[in-house]
Amino acid sequence: RAKASGRDRWAVFDQAMRDQAVRILDLEADLRRAINGDGFIAFYQPIVQLHDGAVVGHEALLRWRHERRGLLLPGEFIGLGEDSGLIEEVDWVMYRRVLQHLAAEPGDSYVSINVSPRHFRATDFADRLLRLADAAGADPSRLRIEITEVALLDDASRAIRMLRTLRDHGVLAQLDDFGTGYSALSYLHRFPVECLKIDRSFVSGLDSGGGHEAVAVVRAIQALAGTLGIYTIGEGIETLAQSQTLSGLGCTRGQGYLYGRPAETPVYEASLG
Ligand code: C2E
Ligand code: MG
Ligand code: MG
Ligand code: MG
Numbered sequence: 001r002a003k004a005s006g007r008d009r010w011a012v013f014d015q016a017m018r019d020q021a022v023r024i025l026d027l028e029a030d031l032r033r034a035i036n037g038d039g040f041i042a043f044y045q046p047i048v049q050l051h052d053g054a055v056v057g058h059e060a061l062l063r064w065r066h067e068r069r070g071l072l073l074p075g076e077f078i079g080l081g082e083d084s085g086l087i088e089e090v091d092w093v094m095y096r097r098v099l100q101h102l103a104a105e106p107g108d109s110y111v112s113i114n115v116s117p118r119h120f121r122a123t124d125f126a127d128r129l130l131r132l133a134d135a136a137g138a139d140p141s142r143l144r145i146e147i148t149e150v151a152l153l154d155d156a157s158r159a160i161r162m163l164r165t166l167r168d169h170g171v172l173a174q175l176d177d178f179g180t181g182y183s184a185l186s187y188l189h190r191f192p193v194e195c196l197k198i199d200r201s202f203v204s205g206l207d208s209g210g211g212h213e214a215v216a217v218v219r220a221i222q223a224l225a226g227t228l229g230i231y232t233i234g235e236g237i238e239t240l241a242q243s244q245t246l247s248g249l250g251c252t253r254g255q256g257y258l259y260g261r262p263a264e265t266p267v268y269e270a271s272l273g
Contacts, residue, residue, distance in 0.1 A: 028084050030066065031077065035089050039065055042097045044111065044266035047233060047255045050247045053270035057110035059146065059255060060098045061262045062090070088119060095129065099136035102143065109268065112144035112174060117151040123158070126165040133171075141170030144194070149181035152191055163192045174233070179221055189228055196225050198251065200236025207241040215245070222250040 034040055044058040064072040081087030091113075098111055119125050133140045145166065152159045163173050172194040180199045198221055205214030218234075225232050234246040237256030246254060260267050 024080065027077070027080055028086070031081060031084065031086050031090070034064060034066070035086065035093055039067075040090055040093050040097070041065055041264065042094055042101065043262035043264055045255055045262040046260040046267055047112075047253060048259045048270060050234070050243055050252055050254050053259065055109060055268050055270060056253065057112065057144070058266050059112045059262075060094070060114070062094050062114070063262075082116075082118070087116065091116070091119065092128075092132075096132055096136065099133050099138040099143070102138040103136045105266075107268075108142065110142045110144050112146050114176065115145045115147050115151070117148065117154070120147060120151040120159060120162065121154070126162050126171075129166070129171070130169050139170070143171050144174055145171060146174050146176040146197065148176050149178070152187075156187065156190065160191060167192050177235075178232075179217055185224060188224070193230065195231045195233055195253075196221060197233045197235050198246075200256075203234050203236050203242050203246065203256070204238070206245045207239055211245075215249070218246065218249050218251070226250070 030039075041063050042060040043063050044060055046055045047057045047059060048055055062074050062078075064077055066072050078087055081090055095113055098113055102111055115125075122128075129143075129145075130140060133143060166173065173192070175191075175193050175196045177199045178196040179202055198218060202214045202217045202221075205211065206218070221232060231253065232251045234242070234251045234254035235256065237243050237246065237254045237258045239258060242256075243254060243258060259270075
């Protein structure tokens, strides 16, 4: 009897493993199809000046419109894309979309794209991005890249070269999720970045119970930005109180649900001031 139930357990386990493997293979096949089709789209979230709510640009955020599962967020498939090595292709599809959008949309507001450290390791990343902008007929000075500190750490001199090449062509860089990474403050001045994006975890802490810790972190980030002569963007602003506290601490720009959710059609008017 024990033997039989043991076998059953194995059978159940086996089936679960098989189901899981099939699901992953399915999703991987879907991923390949979506890359070649039009399953990947860019959503745009406004970035505003905190003092008057004027829109200065947008962050492009990847979405996957899946035939059966609906609209998927990056967190639901980027891991898989990384394991299968497909995420880079997905990103290039995304970047092309964004550049075509920029070429078609007049004005001078910018769009920032998220660049994973993995891309930054490819020596031809900057050239490829600039070629793509050229082919799309987009002005590279209306494009920004968002990178995390990790991208700067593994090969600093290559990262600096890459950032300079991009900057020389008008593509400025912003440091994403700032405060959550290594924050080796002493090295930051070597990297030509335009601004620091204060991670949402600190912004959401600003008006919830332990506010003083979040305030201390934001204060420290502002002091650092001041030393570097750059500005900051508060991420994930959901309340007026958060926005006002950020402003009071010297943060000049922000993004978050308070000002606008990511949407397929970018919004250019200020929604709050
Ligand atoms: P991120 O670059 O830090 O993007 C900000 C995330 O915060 C986005 O999540 C955005 O929808 C969300 N957000 C914005 N405002 C608020 C708010 O007020 N409240 C809350 N709770 N959330 C807010 P999303 O779109 O799910 O993207 C998650 C992450 O996926 C991004 O974090 C970025 O690291 C990555 N990602 C997004 N698009 C791309 C892409 O095209 N390529 C790559 N490689 N990564 C991407
Ligand atoms: Mg970002
Ligand atoms: Mg971010
Ligand atoms: Mg973040």
